[in-house]
Amino acid sequence: MTALSRTPAAIRARSVAFYLLCVASTLPFLPLLVLIFAPVRVGWPVLRAYFSVQIWLLRVVCGQRVRVTGEENLPDGPCLMAARHESAWETLYLPWRFGNPAVMLKRELLDIPLVGNIARKLKYIPIDRSGDLETARASFDAANAEVAEGRRILIFPAGTRDPAGRDAMQSGVAVLYRQLGLPCVPVTHNSGDIWPHRSWLRRPGEVEIRILPPIPPGEKTRVFLEHLGAALGAANRPGAAGAGAPVATRGPVTPRA
Incomplete structure:
Protein backbone atom coordinates (compact mmCIF):
# COMPACT_ATOMS: atom_id res chain seq x y z
CA MET A 1 0.00 0.00 0.00
CA THR A 2 1.29 3.44 -0.91
CA ALA A 3 2.12 5.48 2.20
CA LEU A 4 -0.52 8.10 2.88
CA SER A 5 0.31 11.67 3.73
CA ARG A 6 0.36 12.36 7.46
CA THR A 7 -0.06 16.12 7.21
CA PRO A 8 -2.88 17.53 9.39
CA ALA A 9 -4.82 18.65 6.30
CA ALA A 10 -4.60 15.20 4.68
CA ILE A 11 -5.70 13.44 7.88
CA ARG A 12 -8.68 15.77 8.25
CA ALA A 13 -9.68 15.27 4.61
CA ARG A 14 -9.50 11.48 4.83
CA SER A 15 -11.40 11.50 8.13
CA VAL A 16 -14.24 13.52 6.57
CA ALA A 17 -14.27 11.16 3.59
CA PHE A 18 -14.45 8.18 5.95
CA TYR A 19 -17.50 9.54 7.78
CA LEU A 20 -19.30 10.36 4.53
CA LEU A 21 -18.63 6.86 3.20
CA CYS A 22 -19.74 5.37 6.53
CA VAL A 23 -23.13 7.02 6.08
CA ALA A 24 -23.35 5.94 2.44
CA SER A 25 -22.38 2.36 3.24
CA THR A 26 -24.94 2.20 6.04
CA LEU A 27 -27.89 2.93 3.77
CA PRO A 28 -27.96 -0.52 2.07
CA PHE A 29 -28.08 -2.16 5.50
CA LEU A 30 -31.07 -0.14 6.76
CA PRO A 31 -33.70 -2.50 5.28
CA LEU A 32 -31.99 -5.30 7.21
CA LEU A 33 -32.73 -3.69 10.58
CA VAL A 34 -35.68 -6.05 10.79
CA LEU A 35 -33.10 -8.74 11.56
CA ILE A 36 -32.83 -7.23 15.04
CA PHE A 37 -35.84 -9.42 15.74
CA ALA A 38 -34.30 -12.52 14.11
CA PRO A 39 -32.22 -15.18 15.90
CA VAL A 40 -28.55 -14.32 16.45
CA ARG A 41 -27.44 -16.96 13.94
CA VAL A 42 -29.25 -14.94 11.26
CA GLY A 43 -28.51 -11.39 12.44
CA TRP A 44 -24.84 -11.75 13.37
CA PRO A 45 -23.58 -12.56 9.82
CA VAL A 46 -25.30 -9.39 8.56
CA LEU A 47 -23.85 -7.28 11.37
CA ARG A 48 -20.43 -8.82 10.78
CA ALA A 49 -20.71 -7.89 7.10
CA TYR A 50 -21.45 -4.31 8.13
CA PHE A 51 -18.43 -4.30 10.46
CA SER A 52 -16.33 -5.67 7.58
CA VAL A 53 -17.31 -2.70 5.41
CA GLN A 54 -16.34 -0.20 8.12
CA ILE A 55 -13.00 -1.92 8.76
CA TRP A 56 -12.32 -1.95 5.02
CA LEU A 57 -13.04 1.78 4.84
CA LEU A 58 -10.68 2.44 7.72
CA ARG A 59 -7.96 0.56 5.87
CA VAL A 60 -8.52 1.94 2.38
CA VAL A 61 -9.55 5.52 3.16
CA CYS A 62 -7.68 6.20 6.40
CA GLY A 63 -4.71 3.90 5.94
CA GLN A 64 -5.32 1.91 9.11
CA ARG A 65 -3.81 -1.58 9.09
CA VAL A 66 -4.01 -4.34 11.70
CA ARG A 67 -1.51 -6.98 12.76
CA VAL A 68 -2.46 -9.73 15.20
CA THR A 69 0.11 -11.84 17.02
CA GLY A 70 -0.24 -14.58 19.62
CA GLU A 71 -3.48 -16.16 18.37
CA GLU A 72 -2.06 -19.51 19.47
CA ASN A 73 -2.61 -18.29 23.06
CA LEU A 74 -6.38 -18.12 22.57
CA PRO A 75 -8.19 -21.30 23.68
CA ASP A 76 -10.64 -22.82 21.22
CA GLY A 77 -13.40 -22.92 23.81
CA PRO A 78 -14.79 -20.41 26.30
CA CYS A 79 -12.41 -18.08 28.08
CA LEU A 80 -12.35 -14.59 29.55
CA MET A 81 -10.75 -12.13 27.13
CA ALA A 82 -9.56 -9.02 28.98
CA ALA A 83 -8.63 -6.24 26.56
CA ARG A 84 -6.91 -2.90 26.87
CA HIS A 85 -9.33 -0.03 26.15
CA GLU A 86 -8.07 2.99 24.23
CA SER A 87 -10.83 3.84 21.74
CA ALA A 88 -14.09 2.70 20.21
CA TRP A 89 -12.05 0.88 17.56
CA GLU A 90 -11.58 -2.28 19.62
CA THR A 91 -15.31 -2.52 20.36
CA LEU A 92 -15.78 -2.85 16.60
CA TYR A 93 -12.76 -4.93 15.64
CA LEU A 94 -12.41 -7.46 18.47
CA PRO A 95 -15.95 -8.94 18.22
CA TRP A 96 -15.57 -9.01 14.41
CA ARG A 97 -12.23 -10.79 14.55
CA PHE A 98 -12.82 -13.19 17.43
CA GLY A 99 -16.17 -14.79 16.71
CA ASN A 100 -18.79 -12.63 18.43
CA PRO A 101 -17.85 -13.00 22.10
CA ALA A 102 -20.34 -11.84 24.71
CA VAL A 103 -19.16 -8.31 25.50
CA MET A 104 -19.43 -6.83 28.99
CA LEU A 105 -20.50 -3.21 28.50
CA LYS A 106 -21.77 -0.23 30.49
CA ARG A 107 -25.47 -0.54 31.21
CA GLU A 108 -26.18 2.98 29.93
CA LEU A 109 -25.15 1.92 26.41
CA LEU A 110 -28.29 -0.19 26.26
CA ASP A 111 -30.34 3.02 26.34
CA ILE A 112 -28.90 4.25 23.03
CA PRO A 113 -31.41 3.65 20.21
CA LEU A 114 -30.39 0.88 17.82
CA VAL A 115 -27.06 0.32 19.59
CA GLY A 116 -28.91 -0.96 22.63
CA ASN A 117 -31.23 -3.09 20.50
CA ILE A 118 -28.31 -4.74 18.74
CA ALA A 119 -26.42 -5.28 22.00
CA ARG A 120 -29.42 -6.98 23.56
CA LYS A 121 -29.93 -9.17 20.50
CA LEU A 122 -26.28 -10.26 20.64
CA LYS A 123 -26.73 -11.00 24.36
CA TYR A 124 -24.08 -8.53 25.43
CA ILE A 125 -23.91 -8.28 29.20
CA PRO A 126 -24.57 -4.96 30.96
CA ILE A 127 -22.41 -3.88 33.87
CA ASP A 128 -23.96 -1.63 36.50
CA ARG A 129 -21.19 0.43 38.09
CA SER A 130 -23.37 1.58 40.99
CA GLY A 131 -22.05 -1.27 43.13
CA ASP A 132 -25.46 -2.85 43.65
CA LEU A 133 -24.93 -6.50 44.62
CA GLU A 134 -28.05 -7.86 42.91
CA THR A 135 -27.29 -6.29 39.53
CA ALA A 136 -23.69 -7.48 39.75
CA ARG A 137 -24.90 -11.00 40.45
CA ALA A 138 -27.23 -10.80 37.46
CA SER A 139 -24.28 -9.83 35.23
CA PHE A 140 -22.20 -12.76 36.47
CA TYR A 177 -12.59 -14.31 36.76
CA ARG A 178 -13.36 -16.22 39.97
CA GLN A 179 -17.02 -16.71 39.07
CA LEU A 180 -16.28 -18.13 35.62
CA GLY A 181 -13.37 -20.36 36.60
CA LEU A 182 -11.85 -19.90 33.13
CA PRO A 183 -8.43 -18.86 31.86
CA CYS A 184 -8.14 -15.13 31.33
CA VAL A 185 -6.45 -14.08 28.08
CA PRO A 186 -4.98 -10.54 28.15
CA VAL A 187 -5.29 -8.66 24.85
CA THR A 188 -3.20 -5.53 24.47
CA HIS A 189 -2.98 -3.13 21.53
CA ASN A 190 -2.26 0.46 20.53
CA SER A 191 -5.51 1.58 18.88
CA GLY A 192 -5.24 5.02 20.49
CA ASP A 193 -2.46 5.86 18.04
CA ILE A 194 -4.88 5.80 15.10
CA TRP A 195 -8.18 6.55 16.88
CA PRO A 196 -7.26 9.15 19.53
CA HIS A 197 -9.45 9.57 22.60
CA ARG A 198 -12.10 12.29 22.12
CA SER A 199 -10.96 13.06 18.61
CA TRP A 200 -12.88 12.72 15.34
CA LEU A 201 -9.67 12.23 13.38
CA ARG A 202 -8.79 8.81 12.01
CA ARG A 203 -5.02 8.66 11.64
CA PRO A 204 -3.04 6.33 9.35
CA GLY A 205 -0.91 3.64 10.94
CA GLU A 206 -0.86 0.08 12.19
CA VAL A 207 -2.69 -1.32 15.19
CA GLU A 208 -0.82 -4.24 16.68
CA ILE A 209 -2.98 -6.61 18.70
CA ARG A 210 -1.04 -8.93 20.99
CA ILE A 211 -2.82 -11.92 22.49
CA LEU A 212 -0.76 -12.81 25.54
CA PRO A 213 -0.42 -16.15 27.35
CA PRO A 214 -3.50 -17.00 29.41
CA ILE A 215 -3.64 -16.51 33.14
CA PRO A 216 -4.81 -19.90 34.40
CA PRO A 217 -7.92 -20.10 36.58
CA GLY A 218 -7.57 -20.16 40.33
CA GLU A 219 -5.09 -17.35 40.94
CA LYS A 220 -5.55 -15.29 44.09
CA THR A 221 -7.20 -11.93 43.50
CA ARG A 222 -4.12 -9.83 44.24
CA VAL A 223 -1.88 -11.98 42.04
CA PHE A 224 -4.43 -12.00 39.24
CA LEU A 225 -4.88 -8.22 39.24
CA GLU A 226 -1.14 -7.63 39.35
CA HIS A 227 -0.60 -10.04 36.47
CA LEU A 228 -3.41 -8.57 34.38
CA GLY A 229 -2.34 -5.01 35.15
CA ALA A 230 1.20 -5.77 33.98
CA ALA A 231 -0.08 -7.44 30.81
CA LEU A 232 -2.41 -4.59 29.85
CA GLY A 233 -0.42 -1.68 31.25
CA ALA A 234 1.28 1.09 29.32
CA ALA A 235 4.72 -0.50 29.72
CA ASN A 236 3.57 -3.60 27.81
CA ARG A 237 1.64 -1.69 25.16
CA PRO A 238 2.82 -2.26 21.56
CA GLY A 239 5.28 0.47 20.71
CA ALA A 240 6.40 1.02 24.29
CA ALA A 241 10.12 0.63 24.99
CA GLY A 242 10.83 -2.94 26.04
CA ALA A 243 7.27 -4.11 25.35
CA GLY A 244 6.63 -7.52 23.91
CA ALA A 245 8.24 -9.82 26.45
CA PRO A 246 5.83 -12.66 27.33
CA VAL A 247 4.05 -12.35 30.66
CA ALA A 248 4.70 -15.55 32.57
CA THR A 249 1.89 -17.72 33.84
CA ARG A 250 2.12 -20.04 36.83
CA GLY A 251 0.95 -23.18 35.09
CA PRO A 252 -0.33 -24.65 31.86
CA VAL A 253 -3.78 -23.87 30.56
CA THR A 254 -5.82 -26.62 28.99
CA PRO A 255 -8.21 -25.20 26.36
CA ARG A 256 -11.80 -26.21 26.93
CA ALA A 257 -13.61 -27.90 24.10
Missing part, protein backbone atom coordinates in the same frame (compact mmCIF):
# COMPACT_ATOMS: atom_id res chain seq x y z
CA ASP A 141 -25.14 -15.15 35.97
CA ALA A 142 -25.56 -13.88 32.41
CA ALA A 143 -21.84 -14.40 31.73
CA ASN A 144 -22.03 -17.96 33.04
CA ALA A 145 -25.03 -18.62 30.84
CA GLU A 146 -23.15 -17.47 27.73
CA VAL A 147 -20.14 -19.59 28.68
CA ALA A 148 -22.49 -22.58 28.93
CA GLU A 149 -23.46 -21.85 25.32
CA GLY A 150 -19.80 -22.06 24.32
CA ARG A 151 -19.09 -18.33 23.98
CA ARG A 152 -16.06 -16.34 25.04
CA ILE A 153 -16.55 -13.35 27.32
CA LEU A 154 -14.89 -10.04 26.39
CA ILE A 155 -14.34 -7.38 29.04
CA PHE A 156 -12.43 -4.10 29.17
CA PRO A 157 -11.22 -4.24 32.77
CA ALA A 158 -10.09 -0.61 33.05
CA GLY A 159 -13.65 0.46 32.30
CA THR A 160 -12.58 3.69 30.57
CA ARG A 161 -10.80 4.92 27.44
CA ASP A 162 -9.54 8.02 29.24
CA PRO A 163 -5.71 7.97 29.25
CA ALA A 164 -5.79 9.03 32.90
CA GLY A 165 -7.49 5.78 33.94
CA ARG A 166 -7.02 3.20 31.24
CA ASP A 167 -4.10 1.47 33.02
CA ALA A 168 -5.97 0.79 36.28
CA MET A 169 -7.72 -2.57 36.59
CA GLN A 170 -11.16 -2.49 38.20
CA SER A 171 -11.70 -5.12 40.89
CA GLY A 172 -14.85 -6.42 39.18
CA VAL A 173 -12.78 -8.27 36.60
CA ALA A 174 -11.26 -10.39 39.38
CA VAL A 175 -14.73 -11.28 40.68
CA LEU A 176 -15.80 -12.28 37.17
Whole structure:
Protein backbone atom coordinates (compact mmCIF):
# COMPACT_ATOMS: atom_id res chain seq x y z
CA MET A 1 0.00 0.00 0.00
CA THR A 2 1.29 3.44 -0.91
CA ALA A 3 2.12 5.48 2.20
CA LEU A 4 -0.52 8.10 2.88
CA SER A 5 0.31 11.67 3.73
CA ARG A 6 0.36 12.36 7.46
CA THR A 7 -0.06 16.12 7.21
CA PRO A 8 -2.88 17.53 9.39
CA ALA A 9 -4.82 18.65 6.30
CA ALA A 10 -4.60 15.20 4.68
CA ILE A 11 -5.70 13.44 7.88
CA ARG A 12 -8.68 15.77 8.25
CA ALA A 13 -9.68 15.27 4.61
CA ARG A 14 -9.50 11.48 4.83
CA SER A 15 -11.40 11.50 8.13
CA VAL A 16 -14.24 13.52 6.57
CA ALA A 17 -14.27 11.16 3.59
CA PHE A 18 -14.45 8.18 5.95
CA TYR A 19 -17.50 9.54 7.78
CA LEU A 20 -19.30 10.36 4.53
CA LEU A 21 -18.63 6.86 3.20
CA CYS A 22 -19.74 5.37 6.53
CA VAL A 23 -23.13 7.02 6.08
CA ALA A 24 -23.35 5.94 2.44
CA SER A 25 -22.38 2.36 3.24
CA THR A 26 -24.94 2.20 6.04
CA LEU A 27 -27.89 2.93 3.77
CA PRO A 28 -27.96 -0.52 2.07
CA PHE A 29 -28.08 -2.16 5.50
CA LEU A 30 -31.07 -0.14 6.76
CA PRO A 31 -33.70 -2.50 5.28
CA LEU A 32 -31.99 -5.30 7.21
CA LEU A 33 -32.73 -3.69 10.58
CA VAL A 34 -35.68 -6.05 10.79
CA LEU A 35 -33.10 -8.74 11.56
CA ILE A 36 -32.83 -7.23 15.04
CA PHE A 37 -35.84 -9.42 15.74
CA ALA A 38 -34.30 -12.52 14.11
CA PRO A 39 -32.22 -15.18 15.90
CA VAL A 40 -28.55 -14.32 16.45
CA ARG A 41 -27.44 -16.96 13.94
CA VAL A 42 -29.25 -14.94 11.26
CA GLY A 43 -28.51 -11.39 12.44
CA TRP A 44 -24.84 -11.75 13.37
CA PRO A 45 -23.58 -12.56 9.82
CA VAL A 46 -25.30 -9.39 8.56
CA LEU A 47 -23.85 -7.28 11.37
CA ARG A 48 -20.43 -8.82 10.78
CA ALA A 49 -20.71 -7.89 7.10
CA TYR A 50 -21.45 -4.31 8.13
CA PHE A 51 -18.43 -4.30 10.46
CA SER A 52 -16.33 -5.67 7.58
CA VAL A 53 -17.31 -2.70 5.41
CA GLN A 54 -16.34 -0.20 8.12
CA ILE A 55 -13.00 -1.92 8.76
CA TRP A 56 -12.32 -1.95 5.02
CA LEU A 57 -13.04 1.78 4.84
CA LEU A 58 -10.68 2.44 7.72
CA ARG A 59 -7.96 0.56 5.87
CA VAL A 60 -8.52 1.94 2.38
CA VAL A 61 -9.55 5.52 3.16
CA CYS A 62 -7.68 6.20 6.40
CA GLY A 63 -4.71 3.90 5.94
CA GLN A 64 -5.32 1.91 9.11
CA ARG A 65 -3.81 -1.58 9.09
CA VAL A 66 -4.01 -4.34 11.70
CA ARG A 67 -1.51 -6.98 12.76
CA VAL A 68 -2.46 -9.73 15.20
CA THR A 69 0.11 -11.84 17.02
CA GLY A 70 -0.24 -14.58 19.62
CA GLU A 71 -3.48 -16.16 18.37
CA GLU A 72 -2.06 -19.51 19.47
CA ASN A 73 -2.61 -18.29 23.06
CA LEU A 74 -6.38 -18.12 22.57
CA PRO A 75 -8.19 -21.30 23.68
CA ASP A 76 -10.64 -22.82 21.22
CA GLY A 77 -13.40 -22.92 23.81
CA PRO A 78 -14.79 -20.41 26.30
CA CYS A 79 -12.41 -18.08 28.08
CA LEU A 80 -12.35 -14.59 29.55
CA MET A 81 -10.75 -12.13 27.13
CA ALA A 82 -9.56 -9.02 28.98
CA ALA A 83 -8.63 -6.24 26.56
CA ARG A 84 -6.91 -2.90 26.87
CA HIS A 85 -9.33 -0.03 26.15
CA GLU A 86 -8.07 2.99 24.23
CA SER A 87 -10.83 3.84 21.74
CA ALA A 88 -14.09 2.70 20.21
CA TRP A 89 -12.05 0.88 17.56
CA GLU A 90 -11.58 -2.28 19.62
CA THR A 91 -15.31 -2.52 20.36
CA LEU A 92 -15.78 -2.85 16.60
CA TYR A 93 -12.76 -4.93 15.64
CA LEU A 94 -12.41 -7.46 18.47
CA PRO A 95 -15.95 -8.94 18.22
CA TRP A 96 -15.57 -9.01 14.41
CA ARG A 97 -12.23 -10.79 14.55
CA PHE A 98 -12.82 -13.19 17.43
CA GLY A 99 -16.17 -14.79 16.71
CA ASN A 100 -18.79 -12.63 18.43
CA PRO A 101 -17.85 -13.00 22.10
CA ALA A 102 -20.34 -11.84 24.71
CA VAL A 103 -19.16 -8.31 25.50
CA MET A 104 -19.43 -6.83 28.99
CA LEU A 105 -20.50 -3.21 28.50
CA LYS A 106 -21.77 -0.23 30.49
CA ARG A 107 -25.47 -0.54 31.21
CA GLU A 108 -26.18 2.98 29.93
CA LEU A 109 -25.15 1.92 26.41
CA LEU A 110 -28.29 -0.19 26.26
CA ASP A 111 -30.34 3.02 26.34
CA ILE A 112 -28.90 4.25 23.03
CA PRO A 113 -31.41 3.65 20.21
CA LEU A 114 -30.39 0.88 17.82
CA VAL A 115 -27.06 0.32 19.59
CA GLY A 116 -28.91 -0.96 22.63
CA ASN A 117 -31.23 -3.09 20.50
CA ILE A 118 -28.31 -4.74 18.74
CA ALA A 119 -26.42 -5.28 22.00
CA ARG A 120 -29.42 -6.98 23.56
CA LYS A 121 -29.93 -9.17 20.50
CA LEU A 122 -26.28 -10.26 20.64
CA LYS A 123 -26.73 -11.00 24.36
CA TYR A 124 -24.08 -8.53 25.43
CA ILE A 125 -23.91 -8.28 29.20
CA PRO A 126 -24.57 -4.96 30.96
CA ILE A 127 -22.41 -3.88 33.87
CA ASP A 128 -23.96 -1.63 36.50
CA ARG A 129 -21.19 0.43 38.09
CA SER A 130 -23.37 1.58 40.99
CA GLY A 131 -22.05 -1.27 43.13
CA ASP A 132 -25.46 -2.85 43.65
CA LEU A 133 -24.93 -6.50 44.62
CA GLU A 134 -28.05 -7.86 42.91
CA THR A 135 -27.29 -6.29 39.53
CA ALA A 136 -23.69 -7.48 39.75
CA ARG A 137 -24.90 -11.00 40.45
CA ALA A 138 -27.23 -10.80 37.46
CA SER A 139 -24.28 -9.83 35.23
CA PHE A 140 -22.20 -12.76 36.47
CA ASP A 141 -25.14 -15.15 35.97
CA ALA A 142 -25.56 -13.88 32.41
CA ALA A 143 -21.84 -14.40 31.73
CA ASN A 144 -22.03 -17.96 33.04
CA ALA A 145 -25.03 -18.62 30.84
CA GLU A 146 -23.15 -17.47 27.73
CA VAL A 147 -20.14 -19.59 28.68
CA ALA A 148 -22.49 -22.58 28.93
CA GLU A 149 -23.46 -21.85 25.32
CA GLY A 150 -19.80 -22.06 24.32
CA ARG A 151 -19.09 -18.33 23.98
CA ARG A 152 -16.06 -16.34 25.04
CA ILE A 153 -16.55 -13.35 27.32
CA LEU A 154 -14.89 -10.04 26.39
CA ILE A 155 -14.34 -7.38 29.04
CA PHE A 156 -12.43 -4.10 29.17
CA PRO A 157 -11.22 -4.24 32.77
CA ALA A 158 -10.09 -0.61 33.05
CA GLY A 159 -13.65 0.46 32.30
CA THR A 160 -12.58 3.69 30.57
CA ARG A 161 -10.80 4.92 27.44
CA ASP A 162 -9.54 8.02 29.24
CA PRO A 163 -5.71 7.97 29.25
CA ALA A 164 -5.79 9.03 32.90
CA GLY A 165 -7.49 5.78 33.94
CA ARG A 166 -7.02 3.20 31.24
CA ASP A 167 -4.10 1.47 33.02
CA ALA A 168 -5.97 0.79 36.28
CA MET A 169 -7.72 -2.57 36.59
CA GLN A 170 -11.16 -2.49 38.20
CA SER A 171 -11.70 -5.12 40.89
CA GLY A 172 -14.85 -6.42 39.18
CA VAL A 173 -12.78 -8.27 36.60
CA ALA A 174 -11.26 -10.39 39.38
CA VAL A 175 -14.73 -11.28 40.68
CA LEU A 176 -15.80 -12.28 37.17
CA TYR A 177 -12.59 -14.31 36.76
CA ARG A 178 -13.36 -16.22 39.97
CA GLN A 179 -17.02 -16.71 39.07
CA LEU A 180 -16.28 -18.13 35.62
CA GLY A 181 -13.37 -20.36 36.60
CA LEU A 182 -11.85 -19.90 33.13
CA PRO A 183 -8.43 -18.86 31.86
CA CYS A 184 -8.14 -15.13 31.33
CA VAL A 185 -6.45 -14.08 28.08
CA PRO A 186 -4.98 -10.54 28.15
CA VAL A 187 -5.29 -8.66 24.85
CA THR A 188 -3.20 -5.53 24.47
CA HIS A 189 -2.98 -3.13 21.53
CA ASN A 190 -2.26 0.46 20.53
CA SER A 191 -5.51 1.58 18.88
CA GLY A 192 -5.24 5.02 20.49
CA ASP A 193 -2.46 5.86 18.04
CA ILE A 194 -4.88 5.80 15.10
CA TRP A 195 -8.18 6.55 16.88
CA PRO A 196 -7.26 9.15 19.53
CA HIS A 197 -9.45 9.57 22.60
CA ARG A 198 -12.10 12.29 22.12
CA SER A 199 -10.96 13.06 18.61
CA TRP A 200 -12.88 12.72 15.34
CA LEU A 201 -9.67 12.23 13.38
CA ARG A 202 -8.79 8.81 12.01
CA ARG A 203 -5.02 8.66 11.64
CA PRO A 204 -3.04 6.33 9.35
CA GLY A 205 -0.91 3.64 10.94
CA GLU A 206 -0.86 0.08 12.19
CA VAL A 207 -2.69 -1.32 15.19
CA GLU A 208 -0.82 -4.24 16.68
CA ILE A 209 -2.98 -6.61 18.70
CA ARG A 210 -1.04 -8.93 20.99
CA ILE A 211 -2.82 -11.92 22.49
CA LEU A 212 -0.76 -12.81 25.54
CA PRO A 213 -0.42 -16.15 27.35
CA PRO A 214 -3.50 -17.00 29.41
CA ILE A 215 -3.64 -16.51 33.14
CA PRO A 216 -4.81 -19.90 34.40
CA PRO A 217 -7.92 -20.10 36.58
CA GLY A 218 -7.57 -20.16 40.33
CA GLU A 219 -5.09 -17.35 40.94
CA LYS A 220 -5.55 -15.29 44.09
CA THR A 221 -7.20 -11.93 43.50
CA ARG A 222 -4.12 -9.83 44.24
CA VAL A 223 -1.88 -11.98 42.04
CA PHE A 224 -4.43 -12.00 39.24
CA LEU A 225 -4.88 -8.22 39.24
CA GLU A 226 -1.14 -7.63 39.35
CA HIS A 227 -0.60 -10.04 36.47
CA LEU A 228 -3.41 -8.57 34.38
CA GLY A 229 -2.34 -5.01 35.15
CA ALA A 230 1.20 -5.77 33.98
CA ALA A 231 -0.08 -7.44 30.81
CA LEU A 232 -2.41 -4.59 29.85
CA GLY A 233 -0.42 -1.68 31.25
CA ALA A 234 1.28 1.09 29.32
CA ALA A 235 4.72 -0.50 29.72
CA ASN A 236 3.57 -3.60 27.81
CA ARG A 237 1.64 -1.69 25.16
CA PRO A 238 2.82 -2.26 21.56
CA GLY A 239 5.28 0.47 20.71
CA ALA A 240 6.40 1.02 24.29
CA ALA A 241 10.12 0.63 24.99
CA GLY A 242 10.83 -2.94 26.04
CA ALA A 243 7.27 -4.11 25.35
CA GLY A 244 6.63 -7.52 23.91
CA ALA A 245 8.24 -9.82 26.45
CA PRO A 246 5.83 -12.66 27.33
CA VAL A 247 4.05 -12.35 30.66
CA ALA A 248 4.70 -15.55 32.57
CA THR A 249 1.89 -17.72 33.84
CA ARG A 250 2.12 -20.04 36.83
CA GLY A 251 0.95 -23.18 35.09
CA PRO A 252 -0.33 -24.65 31.86
CA VAL A 253 -3.78 -23.87 30.56
CA THR A 254 -5.82 -26.62 28.99
CA PRO A 255 -8.21 -25.20 26.36
CA ARG A 256 -11.80 -26.21 26.93
CA ALA A 257 -13.61 -27.90 24.10
